[in-house]
Amino acid sequence: MEERERWKRRSDFIFASIGAAIGLGNVWRFPYVTYQYGGGAFLIPYFVALITAGIPLVMLELGVGRIFQAGAPQAFARIRKKLEWIGWLALLAVMIIFLYYSVIMGWVWNYLYYSLKLSWGADPKAFFYNNFLKLSSGPGTLGAINWAIVIGLALSWLWSYNYLRRGTKSISKEIYWTVTIPWMILVIMVIRGLTLPGAVKGLNYYLTPNFKALLNTGPWLAAYGQVFFSLSLAMGSLIIYSSYLPKESDIANNAFIISLADAGTAFFAGFAVFSTLGYLAQTMGLEVPNVISSGFGLAFITYPTAISKMPFAAPFFGVIFFVLLLTLSIDSQISQVEPFAAGFMDKWKFARKKVLPVVVLFGFLGGLFFTTQGGYYWIDIFDYFTCSFVLTFVGLMEAVIVGYVFKASRMREYINEVSEIKIGKWWDICVKFITPIILGFSFIWELKKVVTKGYGDYPRWTTNVGFALVLLLLVLSIVLMSIKGKEEQ
Secondary structure, three states: OOOOOOOOOHHHHHHHHHHHHOOHHHHHHHHHHHHHOOOHHHHHHHHHHHHHHHHHHHHHHHHHHHHHOOOHHHHHHHHOHHHHHHHHHHHHHHHHHHHHHHHHHHHHHHHHHHOOOOOOOOOHHHHHHHHHOOOOOOOOOOOOEOHHHHHHHHHHHHHHHHHHOOOHHHHHHHHHHHHHHHHHHHHHHHHHHHOOOOHHHHHHHHHOOOHHHHHOHHHHHHHHHHHHHHOOOOOOHHHHHHHOOOOOOOOHHHHHHHHHHHHHHHHHHHHHHHHHHHHHHHHHOOOHHHOOOOHHHHHHHHHHHHHHHOOOOHHHHHHHHHHHHHHHHHHHHHHHHHHHHHHHHHHHOOOHHHHHHHHHHHHHHHHHHHHEOOHHHHHHHHHHHHHHHHHHHHHHHHHHHHHHHHHHHHHHHHHHHHOOOOOOOHHHHHHHHHHHHHHHHHHHHHHHHHHHHOOOOOOHHHHHHHHHHHHHHHHHHHHHHHOOOOOOO
């Protein structure tokens, strides 16, 4: 039997886990959600959510991977055989995510090239939707494949393959570069942003809380959602990474480092984004809340607009912004592909050199659907249904399984045995009560909303497709569980 892969150094694991957590969501989703829910008002529920759900669930997933020495499906199967499907559901959800995530990386590759000459011109919005995406009239019209995006998609998958081809050995060689480069670029962007006229206006919006907003459920649910998805929870990433740890490796301390690094990066990135939004608001004669309209718009419309208006070295700041997005996204991409591939390696003992090329080819071919002229709409639809329903459900089940089936007290005792920082019964309360209640409420809230109103401004049939996707993933997870593994044959 082949010996399980191991991280050579603790820092390899920490950087890989930080890379999994820190992604586009820190520079793109966090600022936009903060912006959407009133700036500073959002920061209070965000940090409450980090303490009561984020850090406890990171500990939970690190503990599960470390104890059971397997990816999500086999780890849950070792708690109870009939629970294996929960792990497969997580990996199938992450499969959907890496299919469209790699396409967004393809967009970034193109914009890195465009930034050399500021090719988006005077109207970045028209350039993004009409010239670049060549957007169709709606999700029912797929249109032609955009070959420029396909080239970016191919580059993303080639990079991912090179990153993962030797497992922990190849990850350890590249992870330090792709984690530290974004931090260095963020420092440059924050310094540049703070020196722009109007920056204070943006920072005031970012840091000044509107306490009345905290009386609504919206910011609180959004905060828990942001923490949950930013830390790559319920995706199998942290479980598989921790399964490569040597025996007696620290859990609690590592969980605090990973969680705080992720939150700190998101908070710091907010200074770069909001100072730039303040500058843009001043140059356009608008108020800060009226500058952007969507998450995609922040990265591909608002920032290019601000870059074009910079008084000097605009192409330089354009290039480093999209290098930032590329280096952030590659670590997230590999943290999605690795648990998916490892699920098959763990259960059927397939060799990495056989599984990885198949996954990479499947990812590239599957991503072609999202490179069409209507692909933009389907990225939005698939992202919503996968994250809001499948991953939320998986996270809820993880907390219930560890809290009540495996027993939270038992997991806490194990974590304390191997950790420098000892955790108390507050952890049990978070895992058994707070997290399931919040995720359960969020699931029901979103379900009621989408059943009543449909999703977004799309035709009603797209909502049916979204629910069909959720059902398909559920059925496939049960099918994969039912197929006998190598050890069962």
